[in-house]
Amino acid sequence: MEQRTREKASRAVSDILKAAGFDVHHATAPLDMSAIRKNTYLLVMCTDDPEEAYSYSDTEYTIRVGQEEKVCEKLLVTFNPSITADNCLVWYPEEFALYAGEAVLARVLNKTLVLPLDGMEESSSYKARGSHEPDTSVRIPHLPVRVHRDEAEEKAGIPGVATLRFLPYWMFRYSCRGCAAYKDQNINFDGDGSGALNAINGALSDIDADTVTRREIPDGSEIAKPSINRDDAEVKITRHLISSMTKRVRIRQVKGDAIFYEEKNLSPDPDNISLDLREIYIPVWQIKGKKIVEINAFTGKRLIEPLDDGVEVF
Structure with missing residues (x-):
């Protein structure tokens, strides 16, 4: 601040x-x-x-x-x-x-x-109200629920009752410092950024950290269990960052009357990448009918591949 x-x-x-x-x-x-x-x-x-x-x-x-x-x-x-x-x-x-x-x-x-x-x-x-009363509400860091049940059921386009689920993600911020050199080519990898890794299927997406809230989740909501732990998430994210920052350089060489081109990939050193991970949840409306349709309760977009893993009900 x-x-x-x-x-x-x-x-x-x-x-x-x-x-x-x-x-x-x-x-x-x-x-x-x-x-x-x-x-x-x-x-x-x-x-x-x-x-x-x-x-x-x-x-x-x-x-x-x-x-x-x-x-x-x-x-x-x-x-x-x-x-x-x-x-x-x-x-x-x-x-x-x-x-x-x-x-x-x-x-x-x-x-x-x-x-x-x-x-x-x-x-x-x-x-203060409720300060010494048992608090049975569940608070988790999550994106706000902006799409209501009726709207989600309408977007699904199939008959069925919507259930609100919270899917686990690893939100990360990264910082990379360093460079790589080959012959006369020098590539700088300095940069910062953020993103999120789905803790169930490993898919990567962009999440604005400023939109995350810690309000109570609605009663009856389901919290999906992560299948990717923090250590595995760090490995996956680091590999993704290295791949996304890798540059292919082309070196021109002249030998007599002939011109040759040599191409090589330059990547940042994993030790030059620092990560800060935090667990957050994304709300999703799941509509079960003849098939399963899931609607992102924050953006209103339909998920391409529904996730139907084990859940805990609160």
């Missing part, structure tokens, strides 16, 4: 934490703030940078309290829905908006907001 946006987000998070009774202090970059309330020691980072978020998630922070060292909890605030962080609490735009609104209401009612953070005592008389 831009610096000005980060500063605004940081101020808003500070107001939320203060409404929850935290003592908030500015922290040294790349952190944005620290907050303390009773036995809860919290660090906060606001960022849309995947590398910065990953480093933050992967780092353990401690604070000395008396003669003891306490592990700090971590809050990551991001407006980039493609970011995941396993080792800290994450607020995406939905959570950010919810708690910002709840904080305003708590201040109007002169109450102390209770946030869903570990280590906090629920002594407050005002709690």
Whole structure:
């Protein structure tokens, strides 16, 4: 996120934490703030940078309290829905908006907001809605559902009932640095890009990471199991990138009165390609009749080859 946006987000998070009774202090970059309330020691980072978020998630922070060292909890605030962080609490735009609104209401009612953070005592008389109730909804990173059931059934052109399925993909970003040379020919392979690999059949496609959301998926949806794991996906993607970046060079040689041409393929070194993979899901309406027809629930396009693998129902 831009610096000005980060500063605004940081101020808003500070107001939320203060409404929850935290003592908030500015922290040294790349952190944005620290907050303390009773036995809860919290660090906060606001960022849309995947590398910065990953480093933050992967780092353990401690604070000395008396003669003891306490592990700090971590809050990551991001407006980039493609970011995941396993080792800290994450607020995406939905959570950010919810708690910002709840904080305003708590201040109007002169109450102390209770946030869903570990280590906090629920002594407050005002709690954010649902913050301490069991959450049975399923959230996965996925493209939004833009095509409704009726529209999908109409597009299918066959009688049958549509079922919403979420197909697994490995979304990747790559960076290539390096070159290859042969005689007087020199090919530069520097470049960056992104794409996605279908985790069931290995097909490659383009996906805009900015469209990925982490909202709850509809009840009764099916989540297809991937058959291609992360390691195999990296191998397939790397091979694809090498193939797509390979250049065929033609070298002209003159020997006496004869002119010869030599052709050679130059490819980037696999070690010069770095990959960042994230699992996401694409929603698909599956209509089962005399045959199976599948409609991409994000684009509305019909899939050429329907996928009919095992699923888990949520």
